[in-house]
Amino acid sequence: MTTAAETPVPALGRSRGRVLRRLARNRMALIGGALLVVVVAAGVFAPWLAPYPPTEVHFSTPFQRPLTVGFALGTDDLGRDLLSRVLHGTRVSLQVGLLSVLLAVVVGVPLGLLSGYWRWLDAVVSRLVDLMLAFPFLIVAVGLAAINGGGLGNAAIALGIAHVPTMVRVVRAETLRFKDSDFVLAAHAMDAGPWRVLGQHVLPNALSTIIVQATVIMPAAVLGEAVLSFLGLGIQPPDPSLGIMLSDAQQYLLRTPWPGVFPGVAIALICLGFNLFGDALRDALDPKSGS
Amino acid sequence: MGRYLLHRLWQSALTLVLASVVVFVGVRALPGDPAQAMAGEEADPATVEAIRAQLGLDRSLPEQYLRFAGQLLSGDLGTSVRTGTPVSDMIGATLPVTLQLAVYAMVIAILLGMSAGVLAAVFRGRWPEWAANGLSLVTLSVPTFWLGILAVLYLSVRLGWFPASGYVSPFEHPLRGLYYLTLPALILGLSHTAVVQRQTRASMVETLTADFVRTARAKGLGRAAVVFRYGLRNSLIVVTTIVGLQLGGLIAGAVVTERIFSLPGIGKLTLDSVFTRDYPVIQAVVLVVTTAYIVINLLVDLLYTVIDPRMRVSGRAR
Numbered sequence: 071m072t073t074a075a076e077t078p079v080p081a082l083g084r085s086r087g088r089v090l091r092r093l094a095r096n097r098m099a100l101i102g103g104a105l106l107v108v109v110v111a112a113g114v115f116a117p118w119l120a121p122y123p124p125t126e127v128h129f130s131t132p133f134q135r136p137l138t139v140g141f142a143l144g145t146d147d148l149g150r151d152l153l154s155r156v157l158h159g160t161r162v163s164l165q166v167g168l169l170s171v172l173l174a175v176v177v178g179v180p181l182g183l184l185s186g187y188w189r190w191l192d193a194v195v196s197r198l199v200d201l202m203l204a205f206p207f208l209i210v211a212v213g214l215a216a217i218n219g220g221g222l223g224n225a226a227i228a229l230g231i232a233h234v235p236t237m238v239r240v241v242r243a244e245t246l247r248f249k250d251s252d253f254v255l256a257a258h259a260m261d262a263g264p265w266r267v268l269g270q271h272v273l274p275n276a277l278s279t280i281i282v283q284a285t286v287i288m289p290a291a292v293l294g295e296a297v298l299s300f301l302g303l304g305i306q307p308p309d310p311s312l313g314i315m316l317s318d319a320q321q322y323l324l325r326t327p328w329p330g331v332f333p334g335v336a337i338a339l340i341c342l343g344f345n346l347f348g349d350a351l352r353d354a355l356d357p358k359s360g361s
Numbered sequence: 362m363g364r365y366l367l368h369r370l371w372q373s374a375l376t377l378v379l380a381s382v383v384v385f386v387g388v389r390a391l392p393g394d395p396a397q398a399m400a401g402e403e404a405d406p407a408t409v410e411a412i413r414a415q416l417g418l419d420r421s422l423p424e425q426y427l428r429f430a431g432q433l434l435s436g437d438l439g440t441s442v443r444t445g446t447p448v449s450d451m452i453g454a455t456l457p458v459t460l461q462l463a464v465y466a467m468v469i470a471i472l473l474g475m476s477a478g479v480l481a482a483v484f485r486g487r488w489p490e491w492a493a494n495g496l497s498l499v500t501l502s503v504p505t506f507w508l509g510i511l512a513v514l515y516l517s518v519r520l521g522w523f524p525a526s527g528y529v530s531p532f533e534h535p536l537r538g539l540y541y542l543t544l545p546a547l548i549l550g551l552s553h554t555a556v557v558q559r560q561t562r563a564s565m566v567e568t569l570t571a572d573f574v575r576t577a578r579a580k581g582l583g584r585a586a587v588v589f590r591y592g593l594r595n596s597l598i599v600v601t602t603i604v605g606l607q608l609g610g611l612i613a614g615a616v617v618t619e620r621i622f623s624l625p626g627i628g629k630l631t632l633d634s635v636f637t638r639d640y641p642v643i644q645a646v647v648l649v650v651t652t653a654y655i656v657i658n659l660l661v662d663l664l665y666t667v668i669d670p671r672m673r674v675s676g677r678a679r
Binding site for chain 1: 375379380390503511514518610613614620631632650
């Protein structure tokens with residue numbers, strides 16, 4: 071539950087306490103936050119928590135049921151430990167998600183700020199955004215995978231690019247909203263240049279919106295990674311990925327369902343955590359919502 | 362109004378041209394030599410050169426682009442390197458399957474999403490709202506392709522309620538066709554239900570708490586009349602936008618759904634062509650999908666002006 075406190079949110083300054091109090095009172099935020107702590111811990115400490123290396127095969131013990139001695143969640147067709155693979159898969163999912171969010175922020179926020187501030191630039195950036203929106207993310211990812219091959223980095227790039235347009239639009243809208251506000255006019259009157267106005271006055275105020283948008287992108291990117299890897303365009307075997315595990319499990323699902331259940335549950339828990347917490351955060355940051 | 366239409370048309374045309382440039386350049390950036398691929402690994406250099414000249418690959422990039430654009434405009438999408446059939450034929454065979462799936466899924470998403478959204482708005486703070494919110498959170502968080510796999514396993518294989526895979530054209534056998542598409546469409550539609558539901562709920566709550574509704578209620582107008590006459594009408598505007606924005610995602614999502622249910626749609630064609638490096642097909646598919654997306658969004662914007670009279674006056678979408 072301390073994730074929000076550790077995030078630097080300068081604009082929230084005085085209201086940070088209020089936002090935290092609202093979050094602490096929201097049951098959904100608490101559940102979402104708790105889920106996030108568990109999921110992030112599982113991903114970060116996967117190398118230490120996992121009883122086996124994720125790719126280690128045990129040919130003598132394939133298709134073990136969950137709760138067998140030595141294999142808490144059972145094993146897959148090659149006798150690989152499902153718990154270890156789910157932990158490492160979670161780690162990969164979070165890495166891809168985080169990289170995509172970073173890419174969307176690094177590219178999307180400056181473009182949004184600039185296009186909201188300068189009208190002439192807006193025309194160019196808006197065309198660019200329209201163009202990017204015209205390519206559905208899976209098509210971008212498919213194209214990138216065809217050019218560069220799969221892999222963690224390419225999956226993250228494809229997913230990040232896919233979320234740049236929404237980030238640009240959100241930040242642009244915020245910039246337009248603050249551009250004519252009194253404190254920006256005052257800054258202008260005190261001879262602040264455009265960079266100073268954008269960096270010190272507009273950006274801090276847009277920060278809460280950016281954070282909320284990031285909590286939207288994160289689960290979408292985690293789902294996206296699973297989809298790409300499931301199709302064979304993301305993480306490449308034998309590296310562990312929740313999507314690949316599901317794709318593999320499909321072949322022998324009738325024989326044993328467990329390898330096809332746990333990775334799906336893991337994806338769902340990661341996304342549920344971010345969705346719950348993101349929703350609650352949005353409510354808490356919205357001054358118009360109750361309490 | 363007229364100026365706005367022209368502006369939107371111009372914008373869409375520009376985006377289309379830019380998209381074709383991006384696709385053209387992107388395909389040129391792909392590794393491998395299409396001429397070599399067509400001639401085969403052991404062809405002698407002269408044959409490869411001949412094919413290269415025949416494909417126009419020996420000319421400059423701008424020249425190649427103009428030729429490519431000219432062919433596009435005349436409806437020629439090239440020839441598959443893998444099968445030798447015209448790409449336009451391949452797309453003609455697969456696109457209808459994907460469109461049927463996408464439209465069916467959208468109908469399911471709208472029906473489910475709007476009903477859940479209306480219930481959540483009408484019964485605010487009571488259990489229907491909690492149930493509807495829970496449903497939207499779950500459909501947003503659970504990977505729908507996973508649901509698809511599980512659905513095939515339990516509903517099709519174990520219980521035998523639905524066919525596990527396969528496609529029957531609804532134009533030849535209407536009922537059987539719909540039946541074969543139902544499970545895939547349900548799975549694909551579920552992933553888009555939450556957005557429809559949230560927007561419906563938001564616009565419905567706004568209407569239900571509006572001053573004019575309070576006045577109407579005070580004058581004796583029934584609750585159901587308010588919901589259906591004012592609430593739904595306003596939500597329709599919102600839902601129309603979403604349909605436009607989501608349809609592109611639906612077509613992309615169809616790639617996964619078609620894979621799980623082995624449907625012979627454009628998604629399967631895309632994946633097959635990526636794995637076999639069939640560049641003319643990849644290029645054409647990407648172009649067709651983006652064009653569809655751009656055209657659909659243009660249509661949605663135009664539809665706006667029909668549904669929402671305010672657009673006709675102000676002449677600009679939000």
